[in-house]
Amino acid sequence: MSLSFKKCTTAHLDVLLKLSKITFTETYAAQNDPEDFKSYMEKAFARELVQKELQNGLSFFYLAYDDGEPVGYFKLNPAGAQTDINEPGTMELERIYLLRSAQGKKLGNDLIRKAIEISREQNAAYMWLGVWDQNTRAIAFYERNGFVKFGEHPFVIGEAKQTDWLMKIPL
Secondary structure (H helix, E strand, O other): OOOEEEEOOHHHHHHHHHHHHHHHHHHHHHHOOHHHHHHHHHHHOOHHHHHHHHHOOOOEEEEEEEOOEEEEEEEEEEOOOOOOOOOOOEEEEEEEEEOHHHOOOOHHHHHHHHHHHHHHHOOOOEEEEEEEOOOHHHHHHHHHOOOEEEEEEEEEEOOEEEEEEEEEEEO
């Protein structure tokens, strides 16, 4: 079983928004204050914002399909569109999510491999990401896939300031 991928355009906005909201909620809602979480969701996944991200030409979203059904996605940011670092020749993996129902099937490996493949095609020296320091399952996944911690940065959900580990993999 493996995934197929499609680069997102504005025609995919509704599917992308639905996946984004569901996967983020499945992953983080239970560990965050409900008001902080609601505030973050309204801003981060506002239709206008995601549409603007799709249209900016710097960031790239890819939908992942399993048997024709969208089950996940990832977002890549080259330098100039990154949330941190912004070093030329690098690629940020800003978001990578699978529906909970698709987890445990090794599909996450397909997602990460595709993101690495695209980053190599863009001649990135390394790919990096931020992962919540409390998300031990994700940290273990990234470590199994060759990522190493190289720093930290803040991540704010509502009024709550959290810490993300910065992890990278040489390409």
